[in-house]
Amino acid sequence: MNLSSLGFFRSLRKDNQQFAVIGLGRFGRSVCSTLSRLGYQVLATDIDEKRVSEALNDEIVGHALQLDSTEPGALKEAGIFEFDTVIVAIGNYIQESIITALNVKEGGVPHVVAKASSEVHRKLLKRVGADHVVFPEYEAGCALARTLTKPSILDRFDLDPDNSIVELIVPDEFHGKTVAELQLRNRYGLNLLAVSQDGKFKINPEPTNRLERGSAMVVIGCNKDINRLPI
Secondary structure (H helix, E strand, C coil): CCCHHHHHHHHHCCCCCEEEECCCCCHHHHHHHHHHHHHCCEEEEECCCHHHHHHHCCCCCCCCEECCCHHHHHHHHHHHHHCCCEEECCCHHHHHHHHHHHHHCCCCEEEEEEEEHHHHHHHHHHHHHCCCCCCCCHHHHHHHHHHHHHHCEEEEEEEEEEEEEEEECHEEEEEEEEHHHHCCCHHCCCCCEEEEEEEEEEEECCCCCCCCCEEEEEEEEHHHHHCCCCC
């Protein structure tokens, strides 16, 4: 997430328990199964009857319908316009994706999330009213590239293009040193948020906490400074 997305996420209703997902490809199925596992009610749709049947048989969603989302009447009849948040997960079919996003937005849905497959696709989705656009393949590709080049970094949360929070394996050079001895802020311009201990994270560790090889630590700071760590 970045600052430009902040307004969208702040506008989401915390008490919203229902979501509609249009498109049951890999991305749509993943969204459905995760939302369902978390206890939310999900209505899924796809133009392909086979995909709808598979979603119901695999029990990744409680309700699924076969419909053509480029037809506003079909969306209205299915009750899609009554949902607070709709995810357009079509992605690979650009024309159908754009028309669907337009239909859903014109139908009065306040929060429309859409999957894009390219920058042009993203711009078109935003033009027709999509509130938030995601690039699953692009984001996964970036994450993989980072993992391959910096295998010591276990997880990363980008605050903006220049700053991040990262979880990383404690470097060998830090083994046996206390938090105070590391002087992360003075030496690297980074702040230590947590260290792992006995399988759990200790938040805001004491200056006397000693780091161990093979454990994990979480730091926040500028990406240039993070890249200076001995990893």
